[in-house]
Amino acid sequence: MNEFLLIIHRDLTSKDATPSPEQMQQSIKPFQDWIGGIAAQNKLVTPPRRWDLTGRVVKQDNVVLNGPYAEIKESVGGMLFIRANDYEEAVEIAQGCPIIKWGAVVEVRMAAPTM
Amino acid sequence: MDDKALIPHLFRTEYRNIVSVLSYLFGIQHIAVAEDLVSDTFLTATEHWSLHGVPDNPTAWLYTVAKNKTRNYLKRNTLFEKQLSPELRYTTEKVEELDLDLSHKNIADSQLAMMFTICNPVNSTEAQVALALNLLCGFGTQEIADAFLTNKEVIYKRLSRAKEKLKESNIRIEQPTLTEIHERLDTVLTALYLLFSEGYYSTSQNTTLRKDLCVEAMRLCALLLDNDITCKPPVNALLALMCFHASRFDARVNEQGESILYQDQDVGLWNRELIARGTYFLNAASIGTAVTRYHLEAGIAYWHTRKEDTVEKWENILSLYNDVLILEYSPIAALNRTFALSKVHGREVAIVEAEKLKLTTNPFYYSLLGNLYTGIDNRKALQHFETAANLTISAADKATLQRTIARLLELSR
Numbered sequence: 001m002n003e004f005l006l007i008i009h010r011d012l013t014s015k016d017a018t019p020s021p022e023q024m025q026q027s028i029k030p031f032q033d034w035i036g037g038i039a040a041q042n043k044l045v046t047p048p049r050r051w052d053l054t055g056r057v058v059k060q061d062n063v064v065l066n067g068p069y070a071e072i073k074e075s076v077g078g079m080l081f082i083r084a085n086d087y088e089e090a091v092e093i094a095q096g097c098p099i100i101k102w103g104a105v106v107e108v109r110m111a112a113p114t115m
Numbered sequence: 116m117d118d119k120a121l122i123p124h125l126f127r128t129e130y131r132n133i134v135s136v137l138s139y140l141f142g143i144q145h146i147a148v149a150e151d152l153v154s155d156t157f158l159t160a161t162e163h164w165s166l167h168g169v170p171d172n173p174t175a176w177l178y179t180v181a182k183n184k185t186r187n188y189l190k191r192n193t194l195f196e197k198q199l200s201p202e203l204r205y206t207t208e209k210v211e212e213l214d215l216d217l218s219h220k221n222i223a224d225s226q227l228a229m230m231f232t233i234c235n236p237v238n239s240t241e242a243q244v245a246l247a248l249n250l251l252c253g254f255g256t257q258e259i260a261d262a263f264l265t266n267k268e269v270i271y272k273r274l275s276r277a278k279e280k281l282k283e284s285n286i287r288i289e290q291p292t293l294t295e296i297h298e299r300l301d302t303v304l305t306a307l308y309l310l311f312s313e314g315y316y317s318t319s320q321n322t323t324l325r326k327d328l329c330v331e332a333m334r335l336c337a338l339l340l341d342n343d344i345t346c347k348p349p350v351n352a353l354l355a356l357m358c359f360h361a362s363r364f365d366a367r368v369n370e371q372g373e374s375i376l377y378q379d380q381d382v383g384l385w386n387r388e389l390i391a392r393g394t395y396f397l398n399a400a401s402i403g404t405a406v407t408r409y410h411l412e413a414g415i416a417y418w419h420t421r422k423e424d425t426v427e428k429w430e431n432i433l434s435l436y437n438d439v440l441i442l443e444y445s446p447i448a449a450l451n452r453t454f455a456l457s458k459v460h461g462r463e464v465a466i467v468e469a470e471k472l473k474l475t476t477n478p479f480y481y482s483l484l485g486n487l488y489t490g491i492d493n494r495k496a497l498q499h500f501e502t503a504a505n506l507t508i509s510a511a512d513k514a515t516l517q518r519t520i521a522r523l524l525e526l527s528r
Contacts, residue, residue: 029434033456036437040449041471047441 001083003045003111004090008097009074010104012053013067019102030098038082038093045081074105122164125173126157130253132222133181136215138250139225139288143232143281146250152188156181182215224290226251227342230335231295232288234303235281242277243306244313249274252331261321262313262328296344303339304353304409307332311357315364326364333357340396351400352409358393359416362386373511382422390420411439415451429458446474450483462487478506482516493527 011017019027038044055068055075068075084090087110094106130153137149159180160173170176233246248254248262260270291299314328336354339345366384367375397413415435418428436452439445449472457465466487474480481503488496497520504516 029430032434032437033460036433036440036452037456037468037471039437039440039444040452040468041473042444042449044441044444 001085002090004082004084005107005109005111006080006082006090006094006097007076007107007109008048008078008099008104009107010077010099011073012075012077014073019099019104023099023102027098027102034096034098035080037096038080043083043093045083048078048080051076051078077104121169121173122161125177127253129174129177130157131226131251132217133177134250134253135225135229136217136222137181137185139221139228140215143286143288146278146282148188152184153181156184159184178215178217181217185215223338223341226335226338227345228288228290230303230338231291231299232281232286234299234306235284235286236302237280237284237286238277240305240309242273242280243302244309245270245273246277247306247310247335248328248331251335258324261319261324262317264317264319291344293344296347300339300345300347300349304349307336308353308409310335311360315360322368329357329361329364333361348400348403348405349407349409351396352407352413355393355396355400356409356413356416358389358396359413359420362389362393362420373514376515377419385420393417393420406438408439408442411435411442415439424458426459429455433459446472446477447479450474450477450479454483454486457487462491466491476506478503478512481506485519489523493523497523497527 010019035044035047039047053068055066057065057067057069059065082090082093084093087108090108090110094108097104097106100106133153133156134149137152138146141149156177160177164170164173229251230247233250234243238246245259245263248259249256254262256267256270256274259274260267263270311329311332314325314332317325317328319325333354336350336357339350340354362385363377363380365386366380366382367377369375393413394417397417400410400413415432418432418435421428433452433455436448436455439448440452453465453469453472456468466484469480469484469487472480481499485496485499485503488499490496500516500520500523504513504520507513507516
């Protein structure tokens, strides 16, 4: 078993953000069921939590900007750690994320083995 | 109650009362002395009562004899007295004046202090539960062995080893302080939860004994609620959970001792009073922000006290099981969650999720799959029920499964 980081990116900053607030509202239960399903397989390492939408971006030369990082359109909306045998399995789990259909993107990263 | 029923009951209740008070007084090093004094008291009582009949107030009689025996013991053992005196929480100067405080309040205080002593992580939780049954509930080794489905010798060894551990670690018997509560209450609640489960889920055929275990767990939980320091939301939640479960005690087993599945239970046999009490404790548990597993499980148990299959009911149960699993994985919660999922999203969805669980050594995994497949693919359902029947070690469960298999075969003919 390997540990994977699932990072959910979504558009938080533009005016017509995707998923929209209404879509997010609708997806609360499916989202909980998705996480519950991962936990039911004993594959949840750290559950996601809610993050505010304010955010700061810290750069070199003492630059601090307001707002979540948005040079790419998708900011980090949430993240969780899971256990899976390989990328194939981790991807299958990630594909269950119910807000992908509304434009969210899930990045899957495997923890590098410790020496 | 006639004398035959009265005496064992009285002995059990008073054994735990006097042992707690004496142990609280003497300290952990002298638990054996406390136990001997109480056993000796009961021996005297049995002899005397069989000749002269049971006195009008047997409890008062026992207390007087216990007090006298303690006083005599202390008089005879000056060495013991010396060892004891620095620890003795008693202000009397002379042993002759010692008056054991067997008031309701001191018994409750002693039991509470003992509870926190016994539920100490120096011992395994299994040993803690055995100790609690023995010292806090007054159960004999044979009774504990019956409850754990093992023999007397095993329990005897487990108890002596656990008592020795407490002595070695010199665990003090004292009222928990406010600062200790936070870290120690959790261990106590785990032991009470296990004590209750032992009674509720045990495969022991002795229904009376199993019920007694549940009642004792509930009594100890209520004792925690009676004390301002230990009256915390998780304790209320745990007692709520116990009340809701216990409300179905009489409805879930038939006369042959076979378990009756939830959906087949006679709601008329559910204990309404316990459900009402559970609801009261669940409300009392809802202050503060911390949500413990007891809160979640009590919530699930609450929804199960409503028999009607509403969408609201199963959506709530599913969501609570999600939270239980996120807090801590357990195979049984995973299976129950999948059952709730089938009620909310249908059986096809649940089958896909169930097959991901891969709990291939667990008979309940196969009964769940059998249930989900029934009516969708009876051949597969049959295979799963058969695997479940092969895996289960409980005779009652095997019988229930075999009846299900027979019914399915009848249908597919």
